[in-house]
Amino acid sequence: MSFKRTWKSALFAAVAVAAPLLAPSPASAVESNDPIKIVLFDWTSVNLNSRILGGILENLGYTVEYPTGDYLSSLTTSLTNGDITLGLEYWDTTAGEAMKASEATGQTERLGTLGPKAKEEWWYPLYMKEKCPGLPNWEALKDPKCAEAFATAETTPKGRYVGGPVTWEGFDDERVEALGLPFTVIHAGTDAAMFAELDSAYQRKAPVMVWVYSPHWAPAKYEGEWVEFPEYTPECYTDPKWGSNPDKAYDCGKPFGDIWKFGWAGMKDKWPVAYKVAKAYQIDTNELNAMSGQIDLDGKSIEEVAAAWIAANEAKWKAWAQ
């Protein structure tokens, strides 16, 4: 009997110790203790935004997790069934169609813009301007001499342009044809490969024409300019008659646009306050570029920079939660 009793009292003691730890404490009166999952992708700014918003939500008492995910497919897979609650950077420029497909499922929700404008275009280092003085106007590229300045042995006499992965919605092959540019489009398979080409050429002061986008660390690190194409309008991509080439669409520059936050549709009901904060969350372009620079060029950690922002902007995010 005594053995049984000790066993029982031990059990009671264990429960007594464990209970306050396991039960939700009243101090954090959030709607649900289930983790809010904010996805991390593989570039700096999105992870910084995720950590900032995540940090704010943690300060409000929520449990936050940061799973890693794949950019485009997350829109139509993990976000639709709540495996991911929030994704903070979907760019109009690369994910336009995927976002539409995601919204069409009815299981995700566009939570407004992040703030900074996405810009992407053909880009060249400043030293190339000597060889091709008409730049940044795109018509300069039509000059065969200028195009040849951008050529490599296998593309001569055409210039070589390193575009993004084929999965991005770039339409550069169409653009080259519609605008009659003497350039060959080479598709880099990933943007890491694309910027590796840029970095290599820049060090050697060698010719390079490459797809660069912003916000990104590259325009901050390398001196250069974007080519100025005829400004993008939606008609340019859909209506052949628009623009300088009456027979072909895509005779203009790349679209620029917003960066969107997306959320799982169930978030609104499950975590109303967190939903409100996520919807209100915005960040200033210059601030974001400065913080990205601190991380990518000065070597600070993302968590460190995020914590600093949260501490400095307490009034701001407290207002979002009201």
Place this chain on the structure above:
Amino acid sequence: MSDIAHSAPSTLNGRWLGHGVVAAAIAATAILFLVPDILSPFAKYPDALVIPFNEWVGAVMAWLKTNFSWLTRWLAGLVEVPLRFAFNLLAKGFKFGTGEAAWTLPRLSWLGVVLVMAWLGYIFGGLRLALLCGLGFLSLVLFDVWNNSMLTLALIIICVPFCIVTGLAFGIWGHFSPRVNRWLITPALDLMQTMPTFAYLIPMLLLFGASPVSALLATGFFATPPMVRATVLGLNKVPQEIKDFADMAGCTKSQKLWRVLLPAAKPSLLIGVNQVIMLALNMVIISSMIGAGGLGYDVLLALRALKIGQAMEAGLAIVIIAVVLDRLSQAIAQKRPEAADTRAFWARHTNVALAIAVLLLTTALSLVFPALHTLPDSLTFTTAPYWKAGVDWITINYFDAIEAGRVFVLLNFLNPLRAGFEALPWFGVLLVLTALGWRLGGWGLALVIALLTAFCAATGLWVPAMQTLYLCGVAALVASALGIPIGLWCSRSDRVSAIVTPIIDTLQTIPSFCFIIPVVMLFRVGDVTALIATVAFSIVPAVRYTNHGIRQVPHELLEAGIVSGCTRWQLFRRVQLPVAMPEIMLGINQTILLSLAMIIICAMVGTRDLGQEVFKALSKADAGRGIVAGLVIAFIGIIADRLITAWVQRMRQRRGMA
């Protein structure tokens, strides 16, 4: 396989007939290639006849998702329990409560883990292994990759035993029912190993969610096949005398299996375990893309910011974990079981008790001394700047020379070859492959190959398939041309072998992604870069199998050769090489399969073939398209594998070694 080989034409007449059939098929292909217009539907697969496999697979996936999500999600929840525990124990710490009342039980202190690893090494392998394990893990702390290393390690620790047990179970099943093995298990394993993971990533995400569980399952799916193969092979190789002895000694069926057969098959099983660990670590990049985080994520993130050095360090951390786990598991398995011990549990397991005590103590201390939880930054160091400086130096000084070489290879060899492959008529290729299949393996093989080739054409992916074949073919050729001589050299000198082995171990486990970006800086995006990356990965089996094959030539044969007065060259040419030939061919076979596995990585540096097709499907979350492209890649691999296996079989029979 032997019954197929028997039905192959083997008489002298038959041999001429065989040559004739293959020659006729080649002639027909040549005609279709040179004048494609005469029978254009046979040269270019007509669009109207493309079968919409994409949509069918997509529909099946959608149906599975709606009807079986509850089951897959439940399974995912089940697997998640031990996985979370391992993550928390090693990397994240256990968090209790929420909000301000939350408190965390810290993760195991790095000091404790390093000490226990060294201790494990000491128990099973003496001082050398203790140093390897201890210093290996210590370097993870010093290079400041501890956190993500432990995430990766946790995934591997949960995954590998699971793979081994499943692999053993299916292997035993395959051993006892050869028909199941031949018609169900082997084809399934072939598909699992040749189908690129990216191809089934979307269904995985839909069914199991974006979580470490999906990563674990994908890893298991990819890493289990070698365990099954090794088990079947090992059990089948157990000599008949041993089996008879077990029966005579009156073993029951299960006693025979567990006490006799499996111990006798141990060397093969160990190779299986080694391969499971290596392949599981191969998957870390991909698993980081679907929610696992860890070292693979470090690599991706660093490369996106062109931090080559950091990516390299994360990659080397993966290699360190692989080497430590591999050597440790080999040592554990080599250890002879000790006689039964009847002392009390703690007395019997002083080592276990000691290890737990060390872990608890250091972890408790880490509450007082935070340095034992996370080493302060001032004590960590990094080699990253040197890697970057090295690559930059080469870029600045040698780019022009490299560029000249690259352009030469591209314009004179790769581009014409690629154009040639793209123009290959589908029906001609089908004829040639089928004729070869018939010649080497009889009607059964011919039929299988004809069906698989026809599938590739009927999906409408013929041109990308031929582009894939071109890149893999060239890569496998270069890898064999370099790897076999290196393997031969290793086989003739233990010293060379000792140098080469760690290098090929590294090549096999370091994510190709780590070195592919520096290669891009020197060779630009495109086929040459893809080729270099593919060769670096697929050269490994060519070296390993050649070395192994020559070394295992029976001593009696060599002595017989020496006695009959062979020169060294004759000995090599007439004795060693022919006897080792089947082994070398298996190495080439593996080289081809590994080249195919790299197709996806190649798509990341701008090749345009099936790999790119898989990527497009991934970005559009189109499950059907990805799986079909993946199947075409798998079928190319299976066709190559079957033809080479049949050839090796014939060669063995001709030499009376079957």
